[in-house]
Amino acid sequence: MATVTKTIPFDAAEFFADPADQAELLNEALASGSAAFVANVLGTIARARGMSKVAQEVGVTREGLYKALSEKGDPKLTTFLGVLSALQLELAAKPGKTRRHPLPRIKTRPRRKAA
DSSP states (O other), rough: OOOOOOOOOGGGGGGGGGGHHHHHHHHHHHHHTHHHHHHHHHHHHHHHHOOOHHHHHHHHHHHHHHHHSSOOOOOOOHHHHHHHHHTTOOOOOOOOOSSSSOOOOOOOOOOOOOO
């Protein structure tokens, strides 16, 4: 007879109640350069703090926030910044050590001469 193993759902939000731990997790996600990882981590932190409360502070629906902050989500910059504010987290930039990818060239149109 086969042995049945029961599993319980895992939610990382249960282990990130401390704001300092949340900030450290978000820093790791930002350093990864993965938008999906950043969105997922913000979702984890929002669940730890109360998704309904965060959604209300951001001005979006709870369902919309769950969707935006899922692994497949891609929140708009305004949502991203709103969530950071609601979570009382700050985003700071610092010079990078090395550039992973060259900066993309911005195509510009030639200027028209005044008539």
